[in-house]
Amino acid sequence: MAHCNTILSQILRFVPRHEFESLANRHHTGRAFRTATRWSQFVTMAMAQLSGRISLRDIVGNVSTQAHRLYHLGSAKLTRSNLARMNESKPYSLYEALFGKLLHRCQYLAPGHQFRFKNK
Known part of the structure; x- marks a missing residue:
């Protein structure tokens, strides 16, 4: 069976997994969940x-319909309960x-661009 990358996997390539894991370990507080990971969150x-x-x-309903693609x-x-607990208790830092x-990384790739963000 052929595998084709989804748009989400292409977007997630901007976030290298090893960098994410090192940040997650640096900002970790509390106990770890048995099956859930910060990457899954x-x-x-x-x-x-x-x-x-x-x-x-x-x-959770949307993710359940795409469950066969999560492995990749x-x-x-x-x-739902794990996601609620993780969103509630894990720090946003x-x-x-x-x-x-x-x-x-974006400023490095496009040095002439002035990135501005509006506060709502």
């Missing part, structure tokens, strides 16, 4: 953001650091 939330999902039930992204399907790295 990141992939799930990226899918939710890109597809415009608004509730946990909607997010290095992710696993999360339950990991994603701030990740955004900083991505912004720096």
Whole structure:
């Protein structure tokens, strides 16, 4: 069977897995979950953001329909309760650091561009 990359996998290439894992280890607090990983949370939330999902039930339902593609992204399907616990208890500082790295990478690739972000 032929494998073709999804658009999500192409977007996730901007976030090298080893960099993400080192940031996750640096910003880790509390106990680790048995089956859930920060990468799975990141992939799930990226899918939710890109597809415009608004509730946990909607997010988990959407990810469940794409479960056969998660393996190729290095992710696993999360339950609604695990996703809720992870979003509630894990610090957002990991994603701030990740955004900083991505912004720096974009500024390096396009040095003449003035990246501006509007606060809503």
